[in-house]
Amino acid sequence: MRDRASYNPKRRINDKRRPIEQLKDLASKVKYGGNPEHKRNPGDFGLTPPALPRPDKTLCDEVGIFSKKEATRLLRKGVRMGLVSFREINGFPKNIWSISKEGCPLEAQLDNQDQGIYHGYPMPENDPFRQLVLEKLRTK
16 A cells, blocks of 8 residues: 555544443444445445455455454444544534454544445554544543
8 A cells, every 4th residue: 555645634533422322323323335445355345346446545354354244343333432523414423433353443434424324444554543543442
């Protein structure tokens, strides 16, 4: 993967404590759709085209995420932990963060604001926001 020149400076984790029930409710509504640019192997994601890895994108395959079920579980885990962005569209956070079984921080972006569908990817090592996510995960 080649280095990106910059990352979205507007990303912020919402530090306001939300009630657990509100987070559980939101977690039950979010869905994972995926993006073929972040997949070497299409697995059961049902993507069109099935896989289209780009050299400037991080790949889910590299952190052991091969199924839509696992991607959805990690997305919902991030919500339940309160790792959601300040920015919301139609009640869905613009970004959600989580962590893989291997300890790699993950970021998801809202793709469909009406249905709450996201695509996600491992955060690149040179992304400065990655360290903030890791710090927040340590306190959860």
